[in-house]
Amino acid sequence: xxxxxxxxxxxxxxxxxxxxxxxxxxxxxxxxxxxxxxxxxxxxxxxxxxxxxxxxxxxxxxxxxxxxxxxxxxxxxxxxxxxxxxxxxxxxxxxxxxxxxxxxxxxxxxxxxxxxxxxxxxxxxxxxxxxxxxxxxxxxxx
Numbered sequence: 001x002x003x004x005x006x007x008x009x010x011x012x013x014x015x016x017x018x019x020x021x022x023x024x025x026x027x028x029x030x031x032x033x034x035x036x037x038x039x040x041x042x043x044x045x046x047x048x049x050x051x052x053x054x055x056x057x058x059x060x061x062x063x064x065x066x067x068x069x070x071x072x073x074x075x076x077x078x079x080x081x082x083x084x085x086x087x088x089x090x091x092x093x094x095x096x097x098x099x100x101x102x103x104x105x106x107x108x109x110x111x112x113x114x115x116x117x118x119x120x121x122x123x124x125x126x127x128x129x130x131x132x133x134x135x136x137x138x139x140x141x142x
Contacts, residue, residue, distance in 0.1 A: 002141045006038040014136035053138045061134045072129035079118045
């Protein structure tokens with residue numbers, strides 16, 4: 001039987017959970033994940049964990065924050081004067097805003113606090129700083 005190797009095209013189904021058991025993603029929603037092992041389409045640690053697996057094999061793979069989306073970085077959290085935004089613009093906690101920075105860089109940022117004078121924006125990935133667990137099954141290997 002064929003095993004997963006670097007260069008294999010694999011199809012996996014998985015449920016991804018956080019430490020508290022909350023599901024952050026499941027292939028039940030969008031169908032199985034298909035990728036080429038070694039092409040940097042998924043986390044390298046996840047690729048390494050499935051090498052040697054065969055069709056039908058199941059495994060729980062735990063990735064540290066560093067192996068997944070990295071740590072939460074305080075420098076990705078900024079406070080912006082409320083007056084920078086249009087006067088009539090409604091800004092609420094939990095809202096995502098596309099922010100233009102110098103040099104033509106645009107980032108999607110999450111509003112985490114709003115006061116009369118400033119807005120706090122977090123540019124960290126929502127799963128940064130989180131350990132991720134993937135309960136996965138190899139569906140095919142080519």
